[in-house]
Amino acid sequence: MENKTLEKEKILDVKNISKEFPGVKALNNFNFDLYKGEVHGLIGENGAGKSTFIKLLSGAFQPNIGEITISGETHKYLTPHVARRLGIQTVYQEDILVPGISAAENIFLGTELIDSKKFFVSYRTMTDQANTLAEQMGITLKVDEIYERLSPSDQQFVKILKALAQKPKVLILDEPTQAFNVKDIGLVIEMVKRISKEGVGVIYIAHDLEEIIEVADRITVLRDGRAINTHDKKLEKYQPDDLAKEMIGRPVDLFFKKKESPVGDYIFEVRDLKIKESAKPISFRVREGEILGVAGLKGAGRSEIARAIFGAYRKLGGKIFYKGKNITPSNPIQAVKSGIALLTESKKVDGLFMGLPVDHNITVVGIDSIGKLFLSLGKERKLCNEYVNKLNIKTPSLNKEIRFLSGGNQQKVVIAKWLFKGVNILIVDEPTHGIDVNAKTEVYELFTELAASGKSIIMISSEMPELISLSDRIIIIRNYEISKVLEKNEINEENILSGFMGGN
Amino acid sequence: MSNSKEIKQKVNGPASIVDKLRFLNNQIVYLVLVIIVIGVAASVLNQNFLTLRNLLNIMQQISTLGILTMCMALLMISGGLDISIGNMTGLLAIIFARMLLTGKSIFLSVIVVLLLGLVFGFINGVIIAKSKVTPLIITLGMNYVFLGIALIVGGGRPQAITGQFQFLGQAKIGGIVPVAIIIFLLIFIFSFLLRKYTKYGRRLNAIGGNPLAAYLSGINVDLHIISIYALSGLIVGFTSLILISRLGMVQADVGANFALQALAAAIIGGITFEGGKGSLVGAFFGVLLLGILSNALNIVGVSSFTQTIVLGAIIVVATVISNIGKMRR
Ligand SMILES: Nc1ncnc2c1ncn2[C@@H]1O[C@H](COP(=O)(O)OP(=O)(O)OP(=O)(O)O)[C@@H](O)[C@H]1O
Ligand SMILES: [Mg+2]
Numbered sequence: 001m002e003n004k005t006l007e008k009e010k011i012l013d014v015k016n017i018s019k020e021f022p023g024v025k026a027l028n029n030f031n032f033d034l035y036k037g038e039v040h041g042l043i044g045e046n047g048a049g050k051s052t053f054i055k056l057l058s059g060a061f062q063p064n065i066g067e068i069t070i071s072g073e074t075h076k077y078l079t080p081h082v083a084r085r086l087g088i089q090t091v092y093q094e095d096i097l098v099p100g101i102s103a104a105e106n107i108f109l110g111t112e113l114i115d116s117k118k119f120f121v122s123y124r125t126m127t128d129q130a131n132t133l134a135e136q137m138g139i140t141l142k143v144d145e146i147y148e149r150l151s152p153s154d155q156q157f158v159k160i161l162k163a164l165a166q167k168p169k170v171l172i173l174d175e176p177t178q179a180f181n182v183k184d185i186g187l188v189i190e191m192v193k194r195i196s197k198e199g200v201g202v203i204y205i206a207h208d209l210e211e212i213i214e215v216a217d218r219i220t221v222l223r224d225g226r227a228i229n230t231h232d233k234k235l236e237k238y239q240p241d242d243l244a245k246e247m248i249g250r251p252v253d254l255f256f257k258k259k260e261s262p263v264g265d266y267i268f269e270v271r272d273l274k275i276k277e278s279a280k281p282i283s284f285r286v287r288e289g290e291i292l293g294v295a296g297l298k299g300a301g302r303s304e305i306a307r308a309i310f311g312a313y314r315k316l317g318g319k320i321f322y323k324g325k326n327i328t329p330s331n332p333i334q335a336v337k338s339g340i341a342l343l344t345e346s347k348k349v350d351g352l353f354m355g356l357p358v359d360h361n362i363t364v365v366g367i368d369s370i371g372k373l374f375l376s377l378g379k380e381r382k383l384c385n386e387y388v389n390k391l392n393i394k395t396p397s398l399n400k401e402i403r404f405l406s407g408g409n410q411q412k413v414v415i416a417k418w419l420f421k422g423v424n425i426l427i428v429d430e431p432t433h434g435i436d437v438n439a440k441t442e443v444y445e446l447f448t449e450l451a452a453s454g455k456s457i458i459m460i461s462s463e464m465p466e467l468i469s470l471s472d473r474i475i476i477i478r479n480y481e482i483s484k485v486l487e488k489n490e491i492n493e494e495n496i497l498s499g500f501m502g503g504n
Numbered sequence: 505m506s507n508s509k510e511i512k513q514k515v516n517g518p519a520s521i522v523d524k525l526r527f528l529n530n531q532i533v534y535l536v537l538v539i540i541v542i543g544v545a546a547s548v549l550n551q552n553f554l555t556l557r558n559l560l561n562i563m564q565q566i567s568t569l570g571i572l573t574m575c576m577a578l579l580m581i582s583g584g585l586d587i588s589i590g591n592m593t594g595l596l597a598i599i600f601a602r603m604l605l606t607g608k609s610i611f612l613s614v615i616v617v618l619l620l621g622l623v624f625g626f627i628n629g630v631i632i633a634k635s636k637v638t639p640l641i642i643t644l645g646m647n648y649v650f651l652g653i654a655l656i657v658g659g660g661r662p663q664a665i666t667g668q669f670q671f672l673g674q675a676k677i678g679g680i681v682p683v684a685i686i687i688f689l690l691i692f693i694f695s696f697l698l699r700k701y702t703k704y705g706r707r708l709n710a711i712g713g714n715p716l717a718a719y720l721s722g723i724n725v726d727l728h729i730i731s732i733y734a735l736s737g738l739i740v741g742f743t744s745l746i747l748i749s750r751l752g753m754v755q756a757d758v759g760a761n762f763a764l765q766a767l768a769a770a771i772i773g774g775i776t777f778e779g780g781k782g783s784l785v786g787a788f789f790g791v792l793l794l795g796i797l798s799n800a801l802n803i804v805g806v807s808s809f810t811q812t813i814v815l816g817a818i819i820v821v822a823t824v825i826s827n828i829g830k831m832r833r
Contacts, residue, residue, distance in 0.1 A: 312720055336722025350720050353713035355780050364710050365721045367703045374701045417721070 009036040011169055011201050012057075017066030018225075019052055021404065023396025026052040027063070028225040034170060034201040039192060041216030042205045045247055045436045046408025047394035049225040050205050054172045057203075058090040059083040071169060087169030091159050091176060093407070093434075099148035104130035106147050107162045133161050137191050152179035152298050156188075164195065171195060172203045175407075177211060178433060181297050182464060183497075189215045207408075207436050209240035209254075221246040248438045256444045256469050261452035263472060264288030268425050268456055273318030275308045276301065279480035281318060286425070286456045291447060293471030294460040295496050301480035302460045303345055306427050309458075310342040311335045322424065336365065339424035343414055343431055345460075351414045354403040358395050359384040361402050361413050366421035387416040392442060407434045415443065419450075426450065427458045432466060444470060464493055476500065531774035531782075534825065535789040539796055546800035553803055560682065566795035567688040568593075568750075570788070571743045572766040573773075574695040575736040577787040580770055581699065582732050583712035583779035584632065585639045588646040589740050590762035592624050595654035596744035597754045601663035610669055618741040624650070625737020629730035647763070654756035664753035673750025684746050691739060696784045708732055712779025768815065769794050772822040793818075 012034035019027040026049045034040050042050050055061040057068070062077035069075075070086045078086070097106045104127045130143040139157055142150070147158060156179045163171055173192070177185045192215055196202050206212045212219060221228040221243060228246045231238050244252045267288045272281040282305060286292050296302050307313035309320060311329030320328045322338060329335035335342070344351050353361050362384050363370060370380045384398050391412045395405055402410060411434055418426060431447075432440045447457055447470060461467050467474060474486040476499030484499035547554035572589055579586050596617050603613040628646055632639045675683045699705040711718045711725055719725050748754050773790025775782035794815070801811050 310720075332720050332722045333724050342720065344720060350714075350716045353710055353717055353780060355778060356709065356713045360706065360709065364706065364718075364723075367706055371701075371703070374697070375703065375706070377701070 010034070011036050011071060013069040014057075015067050015069070017053075017056065017063045017068070019049075019056060019061060019063050021396075023400070025225050027056070030066075030222070030225065030227055032220060032227065034203060036169075036201055037196050037199050038217045039196045039202040039204050039215055041212040041219040042203060042222060043207070043209065043212055043219060043243060043247060044222030046412075046434075046439055047406040048222040048247070048436075050222060051174060051406060052225075053222070054090055054174060054203065054205070057083065057088055057170070057172060059088075084166070087167070088172065089163035089166050089168035089170070090172040091163050091174065093174050093178065097147055097155070097159060097162070099146075101147060102127075102144050103141060103147055103150060103154075103158045103161075104143040106158055107133070107143070107165050109162070130161070133165060137161065137164070137194060139187065139191060153181065153184050153187075155179065157191075160191070168200060170201045170203065172205075174205045175207065175434065176204070177206065177208070179298070181462060185211060207434065209243050209437065213238065213240065213243070219243065223247060223249060244437050247436070252438055252441065254437060256441050256465075258444070258448050258469055259452070261289060261448070263290045263451075264454065267323050269321040270309060271319045271321065273305065273308060273320075274316040275304055275313060276480040277316065280482075282480075282482055284475055284482065284485075286458060287472075288456060289451045289454050290472045291451050291457045291459055291470050293467045293474035293491075294458060294477060295462075295467055295474050295499065296460075296477035297500050298462065300477045302477050303429055305477065305480070306342060306429055306458070306460060307344075309335075310340060310427060312342070336421075336423075341365075341418040341421065341423040341426050343418055343426070343428040345429040345433070347411060347414045351417075352402055352410055355401055357399045357401055358388070358393070358405070358413060359398040362387055362416045362420050365417055369420075369422075383420070387420060391416055391446070392439065408436055408439060411435055412439065412443075415446070419446070423455070425456050425458065427460075429460045430462060431459065432461075432463065440466075464496065467496065468492065531822075531825070532786050532789060535773065535786065535793055539789065539793050542793075542796055542800050546796075546803060550803045553800065556680075558799070558803075560680070560685065562795045562799045563685045563688070564682045564750075565799070566791050567682075567684040568743050568747050569762065569765055569769065569794070570688045570791040571691050571739060571746070572762055573769040573787050573791045574691055574784065575739050576763070576766040577770045577773070577775045577782070577784055578695055578699065578708070578732060579639075579736055580775045580777065581712050581780060581782065582708040582729065583715060584729065584733070585643065585767070585777075586625075586628060586733065586736060587640065587643040587763045587767075588624075588628065588650055589736065589766065590759035590764070591647050591650040591654065591757070592621070592737065592740050593744045593747060593759035593762055594754065594756055595624075595650045595657070596621055596741055597748040597758060598654045598658040598663055598756055600744065600748055601665050601754060602657055604665050604668055605663065614745060617745060618738060621737040621739070621741025621744070622734050623737070625740065626730060626734040628737070629733030632733065633726040633729040651756060651760075658756050660756070662753050662755045665748065666752050669745075669749050670752075671749065672746045673748070684750065687742065687746060691742070692784065692788055699784055704728070709780045712781075714780075765794070768819045771819060790822075 010033055014030065014032040017027055017030045018025065030053065032053070042053070044050050052061065056063050057078065059078040059080040059082060067074050067076055068078060070088070073086065075082065098109065107130050108126050127144050134141045134143060141154055141157055147155065150158065156176060160173070160176065177188050180188060189211070192202055192204065204212065204216055216233070218230055218232050220230045223246070240254055244254055264287055266285045268286040271283050273283070274281040294302050304313050308315050311331045311334055319326055327338040329338060329340065348354065353364065359380055363380055370376055370383065381398060388395065388398070393412045393416065394409050402413060405413070415431065432443055435443065451457055459470065468491055471491060472488055474491055474496065475482050476484040476486070476496065478500065486495055543554070552558055572593070575589055576586065599620065600613050600617045603616065604610065628643055631642050635642070672683055672687070677683060677686065707718070707723050707728055710721070710723060711728055715725055747758065769790040770787045772793060773782065773786035773788065775787055797814065798811055801814065
C-alpha cells in the first residue's frame with residue numbers, strides 16, 4: 001500500500017459512459033479510472049449499475065456513448081475478445097467453471113500456458129504450475145482435486161487463480177467473498193492486496209462496507225447509474241456510515257435494532273431428524289413469533305437440513321410437527337400445504353423463473369388468492385405492485401423478465417414470492433445474500449413484522465450482525481449435528497464462533 | 505401501468521444491425537406483416553385469392569394442423585413436446601373407421617376415440633414425468649408404436665367410411681362457415697384462456713420455465729405434466745374425428761408429417777424449446793402463415809416440391825429472427 005504514489009500509471013480510463021436498457025438508464029455519464037497496482041472499490045445499491053459497468057469492461061455489453069481507454073488504446077466499445085487481449089479478466093459470481101475436472105485443469109483451461117506445441121496435455125506441468133500460482137498468492141489449495149468436491153471458498157479461489165493465469169492488467173472481482181465463511185474473508189483480502197502489489201489494477205465490488213474500506217485504496221460510489229463520489233484512502237478517512245449515506249442518498253442506520261415482540265408457545269417441532277448416517281439426529285422446537293437463527297460454517301449441513309424439513313431432501317428418519325400434529329412432508333407439495341416455506345440459497349437455480357416476468361414470479365405459489373376459475377390480472381397487478389413498493393424492488397415494469405433485474409432485486413422477488421403466499425413457518429437460507437445495506441434493513445424489518453404477527457422464522461445465516469440482531473435463539477450446526485444452542489442472553493460473537501469449532 | 509420510468513430514445517452509439525432489428529423481437533407483429541405481404545402479393549397475382557370462399561378454404565385446410573399446433577404449443581410451453589401426435593391422429597382415425605365399419609354406433613365410436621386419445625396422451629405423460637427422459641426420445645418411440653398399432657388394426661389397408669359421419673369435416677354452418685373452422689377457433693380460444701387466465705396455465709408456464717424451482721414452490725410437477733399430455737391426447741382425438749370426417753378415407757400413416765408441421769408452426773409463432781415462453785396467439789398466426797403461404801404458392805402455381813423448400817427455409821428464418829435478442833448479450 002505504502003509506495004503506490006511511485007507508480008501512478010493509469011491503466012484504465014473510462015469517460016462519460018452511458019448504457020441504456022429499455023426503461024432504465026443503467027449507467028449515466030459515468031467516469032472511472034484505475035491505476036496500476038491499486039484496488040478500486042465500487043459500491044452502490046442493488047440496481048445501481050455495478051454489474052452493468054463491469055460487463056461493459058469485459059465486452060459482454062456495449063455502451064451507447066462514451067469511451068474506454070486501456071493501456072493507451074481508446075475504444076468506443078469492447079468485445080469479449082478485445083477485452084481479453086487488452087488484459088481485462090473478470091471473476092463473475094455465477095459459476096462458469098467445469099465441475100467434473102480438477103482445479104488445475106480448470107485454471108489452465110483455454111490458456112497458452114499449456115505448451116501449445118505438444119498435442120497431449122501434461123498434467124504434471126499443469127499441476128506444478130497451478131501449485132506455483134497458488135503459492136505465490138499465499139493460499140493452500142489441493143489443485144488436483146475435482147472442482148466440484150472443493151469447498152465453496154476454494155472454488156472461489158480457483159476462479160480467481162484462473163483469471164490470474166491469464167496474466168491480467170485489470171482484474172475485476174464481483175462480490176468475491178460471498179462464498180466465504182467470516183474467518184476466510186481475511187484470506188481473500190490478503191490475496192487481493194498481494195495481487196495489486198504485483199502491479200495489477202483490481203476493481204472490487206462488494207456490499208459489505210467494512211470489507212471494501214479494508215481492501216480498497218479508492219472507492220467510487222454509484223447511485224442510479226451516476227458516480228456520486230470517489231474517496232481516496234490516502235487523502236481522507238471515511239466510515240461505513242459516510243459511504244452508506246452517499247449510496248442511498250440519505251443517512252441510514254447501519255445497525256439494525258429489532259423491535260422486540262412477545263413470543264408465544266412452541267408450535268413447530270423437528271424431532272430426531274436424521275439425514276446423515278454418522279451424525280446424531282437433530283431435534284429442536286420453534287415458538288410462535290420466534291426468529292430462530294441457524295449458524296454454522298458453509299458445508300456444515302444447514303441447507304440440507306432445511307431442505308429435509310421441507311421434504312426436498314432424503315430423510316433417514318425423523319418427524320415434523322406443527323401445533324402438535326404430525327405433518328412430516330415427504331415432498332415440497334405437502335410442505336407448502338402445511339404452511340411451510342423454504343427460501344433457498346441458490347435462487348437462480350431453484351428459486352426463480354428467469355424467463356418469466358416479475359409478476360408471475362411473485363404470484364406463482366400464492367396464485368390461489370387471485371381468482372377461482374379465471375385469474376384476475378388486474379388484481380394480480382395491484383397486489384404485485386404493493387410488494388414491489390414494499391420491498392423496493394427496482395424494475396421498469398411488472399412485465400419485465402426477471403433475468404433483466406439486478407442480482408439483489410432478484411433476491412427481493414424470491415422473498416416477495418413467499419410473502420405473497422403467506423405461510424406459518426418461513427425457512428430462509430442466507431436471505432440477504434447480495435442485497436445492499438439499505439435493502440437488508442428493509443428485509444429485517446419485514447421479518448420482524450412477520451414474527452410480530454405470529455409467524456415463525458428459521459433463519460440460516462452466515463452473517464454475524466444479522467444472526468445477532470435478529471435471532472431470539474440460535475442453534476449452531478456442525479457436521480450435520482446441533483453442536484450448541486444459544487438462548488437470547490447468550491447470543492454474542494464469541495459464543496457463536498466457539499460453537500463453530502465444537503467448543504461448548 | 506406501474507412505476508416505470510419513461511422509455512427514452514436510444515442515444516447515438518455503436519448501434520449495430522442487431523440493435524436495429526430488435527423491434528422484430530415481437531414476433532407476432534412480424535408474422536402479421538409477413539401474412540399481409542403474402543396476401544397482397546397473392547391477390548395481385550391472382551384475383552381468386554382474396555375471396556371469402558378461398559379464405560374460408562384456407563382456414564378449413566389448416567383446421568386440423570391448427571388444432572394440433574395448439575397441443576404442441578401447450579406442451580412446449582410446459583417444457584415438453586410430443587412427436588407422436590401425428591401417428592396418434594392416424595391410429596385414432598383408423599380405429600374410428602374400423603368401429604363404424606364393424607357396425608358400432610357413431611356415438612359409441614366417438615366416445616371410444618376421445619377416451620383412447622386421452623389414454624394415449626396419459627401414457628406419454630406418465631412415462632415422461634416419471635422417467636425424466638427427454639420427451640423427444642419418448643414420443644419419437646411412441647410415434648412408431650402408434651403407427652404399428654394402426655397398421656395392425658387397419659390390416660395395412662386404407663379404411664373408407666364413405667358417406668357416413670360427414671358433419672365435423674364437411675358440414676357448413678349456414679351453408680358458409682365450415683364446422684371444422686369453428687372447432688379450431690374454439691380450441692384456440694380454450695387454449696389461450698387456459699394458458700393466460702387460469703392457475704393451471706400459470707403453473708404449466710412455471711414448470712416450463714424452471715421445473716426445479718416449480719417443484720420447490722410446491723407445485724405438483726408430475727401431475728401437471730401428465731395432465732397436459734392427457735389433455736393434448738384428448739384434443740388429438742377431436743382432430744382425428746375431423747380428419748376422417750373430411751377425408752372419408754384414411755391410411756395408417758395419414759398423420760406422419762403432422763407433428764413436425766405443428767412443431768414448425770409453433771416455432772414460427774414464437775414458441776421456443778426453452779419453455780414458459782411465447783404465446784398461443786403467435787402459434788395461431790404461425791399456422792395461418794403456413795396455410796396462406798401454401799395456398800398462395802398453389803394459386804400462383806409453384807410446385808409442391810418447391811413449396812417444401814420454402815417451408816423449411818421459413819422455419820430457419822423464423823427461429824433465427826426470434827433469437828436475435830440473444831445474439832448479443
Ligand atoms: N440485460 C438487461 N436488460 C435490461 N435491463 C437490465 C439488463 N441488465 C441490467 N439491467 C438493469 O440495469 C440496472 C442496473 O443493473 P446492474 O445489474 O448493473 O445492478 P448492480 O449494481 O449490479 O446491482 P446488484 O447489487 O443488485 O447486483 C437495473 O435496473 C437492471 O434492471
Ligand atoms: Mg450485480
